[in-house]
Structures are given as C-alpha cells and as structure tokens.
Amino acid sequence: METPGSQSSLHRANLERVVRAVRLAGSLTQAEIARSTGLSAATVSNIVRELKDGGTVEVTPTSAGGRRARSVSLSGDAGIVIGVDFGHTHLRVAVGNLAHQVLAEESEPLDVDASSTQGFDRAEQLVSRLIEATGVDRSKIAGVGLGVPGPIDVESGTLGSSAILPGWIGTKPAEELRGRLGVTVHVDNDANLGALGEMVWGSGRGVRDLAYIKVASGVGAGLVIEGKIYRGPGGTAGEIGHITLDESGPVCRCGNRGCLETFTAARYVLPLLQSSHGTDLTMEGVVRLARDGDPGCRRVIADVGRHIGSGVANLCNLLNPSRVVLGGDLAEAGELVLGPIRESVGRYAIPSAARQLTILPGALGGRAEVLGALALALSEMGDSTLLDGTLSAATPAFT
C-alpha cells in the first residue's frame, strides 16, 4: 500500500466506497451513487469512468424509465473467486464472481483416508472443470478461499495436530493449493467459513454478531463479532466443543471429561443407538429417522439439543450474540433439536443476555462452508483487489 494519508489513498478509498455501494445495491445510477456515498456528482462521474475503463464495472444505458439514467453494475466477468471446501467425507468447490453471484458449484465424495496429495489433485481437477463450465478465463481468478476441517494456524497456514483428516497433519494446505492454481489462497477452518457463509448468504444476513455452531464428528463454533470473523490472538477462538459441562462426564478425545463434544458429537452419540438401531448409522440417518417419528432417535436428538443449549447459554452469557446459527447435519432436524436448545438456553442463560437472541438452523446446509470460502476470498482480497485490477488495467501497458 502507498502511504496512508496521501491524496491517492483518499482516491482509492473513494473507489472502494463506490464499488461497495454498487455491490450492496446490485446496480445504481451515478446520481444514486453520489447520494449514497456522499461524493459529489463530478467525482462519481470520474470514478465511474475509471472503473469502467478498468473493466470492474459495466454501464448499461437506461434500464428503467427515467430521464437518461445509466445504471452502473459490477461487471460479472471482471474476475472470479473460487471456494474450495474439504470436508472429511467430501470435497466441494464453488465459483463465483465479484458481484457475489455463485456461477457454478459441485461436490464429490472424498475418502477420509485419502492422502493430501490425492485430495489436492481432486480439488485441482474439480476447480478446472468448473472454471471451464463457466467459460471464464483462468487468468481472471482473483482469489481462492479454502476450508479445512480442523484447527489451522491462519498465520503460518499449518494444519494443527488435532486435525480430523489423518494424513494431513502438518501440511500447509494454502501453499499446496497455491502451487497448483497459481493464485493466492486464503485458508480457514470449516466452522469459521460456515459462519461467514451463513452471514453473507444464509441465516445470518443483516446481523453483525453471530455464532455458527457446527455439529459433526466434532463440535466447533465460528464467531462473527461486529461483522468480522473473530479468530482470537492464537487463532483458536470458538472451541465450544471443549467447554466442560460435567467434570465427571465421559472422557473426551481432548483428554478432559464431560466436554460438550462428548454429549453431542456424532462419534459419541451414534454408539448410543448401536444396540437398538444397528452399527452403520450416520448422523444424517438419525435425523431422518427422528423426523419419521422414531422415538429413540428423537430422544437422542433432544438430549443433544439440551447439551448444545447449555453450551450456547455459556456462549450467550459471555458474548451475547444476537444470533446463533446451527449448522451440520443436525440442523436438518429442525425444531426437534432447536426446541431443546432454546429450552436449555432459556434455563441457563441470564435472561437479559438471552432476550434478543434468535436461534436458527443454517439456511445453506452443507453449502455453508464452500460459500464461506467464496466469501473469504472476496473479503480477503477486499474491494481493493478489484481496484488493483482496475488500476493495472487502466495503466497503459508496456508492450
């Protein structure tokens, strides 16, 4: 970046302001931009011209009946972003444009025991296929977001030791993927990306403080605080799965006893149903059976809900978010699990903290993480990458 505080930085800030206004509204006329950004019409005129020349923005001559308003919108082909999400059973990829539209999305199963090399090979292929399908040039890739199912040090990019994918510990997924795709890759864990996805496109729209709780083989939370993912100084915020609910409860894989996870995560819950319902049950199956009325599954899901509720109550007392979004397979259970959660929260959280809390199931299902990865790519490059593109395109070429 240039010196902050110079005029050019002001200009850049104004460019971003305009782009952001257009993005939020979808499309605006110049006069509307001027009003919503507070810039003068003259300035907007200049900025729009600059953005148009750079290809960031498209100007369509008068769509609606007015006097002669040209509507300005983000040009779809100014660049694309890619979201890649490794789950422990599948791989998901999405391609979106800078106007926050998803152009293509696909998922395929992935073996848990697959080596990281295999995984990345598959990811690379799938990305290539989707890009081809959208017909956009590879050079237009503005950024990639990557989700991994485990703790990752965002600074160094190293996958933590308690990662769920066995063969991946100690690898640096972002570097790996950058090597293959040749673009900057931003990583984060699945819970944080789920939170981001639900915030931008799902049940968290319009809310600035939310917790996304994902119950799968483990339990994790992604925290959004004042509109931004909060990772904490050490990058491990949101470990709701290991808060202690019962000091003399079951032993958890983390070495403690009675962690929230031991009452709620698939690996601990499914065995409860083995004797009655067979051994090859999945969480998804339990949810389906519960919805069909199976009393045992209903009971188990309600118990899980109560325990999650206890954890959410703690979270709520400490952080007082305005929304909690439940993700993972469990969210499919709807009121069967949300009811008990609400009940527990009502009982254990202090009323003033619980008052404005709404608890919703995720609206995106299994897509939350990929879409979050997309959002990560968009937000990490900031609107400024858009603008970098503009500037370099606007700068006369040397050739």
Next chain:
Amino acid sequence: METPGSQSSLHRANLERVVRAVRLAGSLTQAEIARSTGLSAATVSNIVRELKDGGTVEVTPTSAGGRRARSVSLSGDAGIVIGVDFGHTHLRVAVGNLAHQVLAEESEPLDVDASSTQGFDRAEQLVSRLIEATGVDRSKIAGVGLGVPGPIDVESGTLGSSAILPGWIGTKPAEELRGRLGVTVHVDNDANLGALGEMVWGSGRGVRDLAYIKVASGVGAGLVIEGKIYRGPGGTAGEIGHITLDESGPVCRCGNRGCLETFTAARYVLPLLQSSHGTDLTMEGVVRLARDGDPGCRRVIADVGRHIGSGVANLCNLLNPSRVVLGGDLAEAGELVLGPIRESVGRYAIPSAARQLTILPGALGGRAEVLGALALALSEMGDSTLLDGTLSAATPAFT
C-alpha cells in the same frame, strides 16, 4: 461530520493520526512523527503548526541532546477529562488531562443505601473539589466517564434491574450527572471500565484481546476484543458470573443453580467462614488472613480460584484471549488465587487455546474502574473532540 471522502476529511484524519502518534509516544519530534505516521515532513510541519495554534499541542525547544529537534507533546491544559466511579461501598473520582496523565484522584466511602440523589450530590461535590485542586478552568472539561456497579443499557443509559445499588434501579445516571456538570457523560459498568483501565494503564498494556474478571459481591467480566471494549449487541456481554459450572449446585440469585458466582462471589463465600472466623468478615479480611497463613482462608481462596479457573477455561476456549486480568479485592491474594486459577485453566481449557494465555493480577487495584472511566471519556470523545477544539480555536472568531 463533513462529507466523508473529501479532502477536508483526509486532513482531519491526518490531524488525528498525528495526535494519536503523539499521545501514544508521550512526546515526539516532528521527524519522528513523520516516520511513525508515514506522512511527509512538510505535512507534519503544517499539521503541527495548526495544532500548536489551536492549543492542542505544545512545542518545547529541544529537550534532549540532538541537533535541533523540537519535541511535540500534547498540551496539558488543552482540556481535562473526569472519571467517576460508583462502587457499592465507595465513590471515586479522578481528573486527568488529554495527555493521559492523572492530575488528581480521590475516593470517599459511600453508603450502600444512599439514594441516587445523595450519591450524585456527593459526586458533584467531589468533582468540584478536585477540579479546584488542579486549578483548571471548569470550561475545559472535555468529557466525563461514569462507572456504575451493575448492568446498564449503554444505548438508553438506564440502569438494569439487577443493579447492586438498590435505590438506583431505572435511573439514568449519565443524564443525572450531565444535568449537574453540564458536560457529556458516558456510562459503562464497572467490569468494562476495569478492563479499559487495566488495558490502558495496568496489566493489560500492549495487549489487544483481554478479559478483566472482577470478583466482588458478584462476578463480572469486561472483554476487550481487538483493542475495543466488547459489549455485545444487547450490551450484556461478559456475564461470566452466571455461566453454569454445576447444574445441581447452590441456588444463585439469578434463579439458576451452580453459577460461577455461587462458588466465588463474596456473598456466597464469606458465609463458609462465619462459624470459624466470625460474622463480620470481608473479602479483604479473608485475603489478609490468607496471606498471613490462615489455613481456612487459604483453602477457601484456593477453591474460589479453582472455580474461577473453570470459568476462565470456558472463556478461553470460546474467545482465546491473550491475557486475563483478575481484579477486585481477590486480586490482592496474588499467587494464592492465581495458582489455582492457572491450574484449573491448564486442566480444563484446550491446550492450544491456553498456550499463549497469561493470567495476571490487576495492577491498579481499586483504581482500575475510575481510571477506566477516565479512559472511556478520552476514547469516547475520540481524538476528534481534541480536534474540534483545535478547529474552533483556529477559526477566526466573530466578535
């Protein structure tokens, strides 16, 4: 505010940049300002002149041995800020200047049953006395920070229902005090202000994410997240006192059972020692006895520590702060309480979250809250109030 995005807003931002740099460093030469702000020497020269003319800043000709550097520092008499802290047993007032120096500070006992009117009368008197003592003109008051020992809705300024001061429920302390002092008053609860105080002047210096835990008649926490007090959307973040440690534990005044508070707050802990140590024991007394070696008191304090540790472990898993500061009388117990806290945290928090956590006693003791109130006044007015003063002073008068 003027139109954001204009040159004048840029100028204003640069003024703030300079003021902030000077404030952080205490005093700087112009060349140092230029380096630390990234502005050019010429710009700094202009800005310093403007600030000097406005009275915000003082220029002292060469203090240290160099070539000919003039050191720039905030002028002490550009304005003063006042911090007022109502505890449930005392009233504390501090007067500081814009250079973050405390000019005067005093506390006096306050009856718990005092009406709010009495309380504010006393506060007004004490403020007046201190202002006179410092010899500064009343018109120089730039802002007042007010701390109250209970939940307060920062938006509406109304003291919540579970306030510790009985006669104060439903009052609007900030308005009350503004009426008497004639200046804007910013309120917050004691835990948040303690956090702010310790962050600016105490054990939290240099850290951007910390939790301040105050154990008194209740237990509350103030959270600082990325350098800012975090209150949560509903204003009740930090209620660590009512997270559930034991679902079948003692009944808490909040209606739940086994809240952290029931194991740690004075009102629940002191009765344990009544039969052995008499009825008129205070927390302060217990701490003193424990330091002198009394085994019963030591045991009680260690138990309290262990329970606080459990709460901190939860906090740590969720938020992963880099520092926890213990405030209130209990902090005086030093290692007697910190040891067990650390032990509990080590046991119950996940290692990766606990790794970079340091747990310290507050460095400011009972002063944390007033100083926090001072800091609140400073931060709420922002450096911009400083600048407003500058600008109006720099603008030619009409008379």
Next chain:
DNA sequence: CGTCTATGTCCAACTAGTGAACTCTAAGCT
C-alpha cells in the same frame, strides 16, 4: 412542440499533500 427536470459531463477553483531545495544548529573531526 416547448418546457421542465433530473442526469451526467466539463471546467475552473480550491484543498491538501509531496519532493526538493534550503536553512539552521549542534556534534565531531582536524
């Protein structure tokens, strides 16, 4: 068909930051 009105553009004025040249002062060297 003329008038009205909101849109977008152009231009001259103005604001504010910057690099370069310049001055000033004390320290260090001869």
Next chain:
DNA sequence: AGCTTAGAGTTCACTAGTTGGACATAGACG
C-alpha cells in the same frame, strides 16, 4: 577554533484529487 557533517524543520513550486457551478442531454408532461 574552524570546517565538515548530518539530521531537523521550513518554504515553495507542483501535483493529485474533489467540488460547485455551468452546460449539454433526453425523456415526460402539458
């Protein structure tokens, strides 16, 4: 002591960038 050196602060001409106002444009309305 005198010369050199180097960092500090100032001045000045220049440039980037925003703004208000004048102006052109084109549909709507009578």
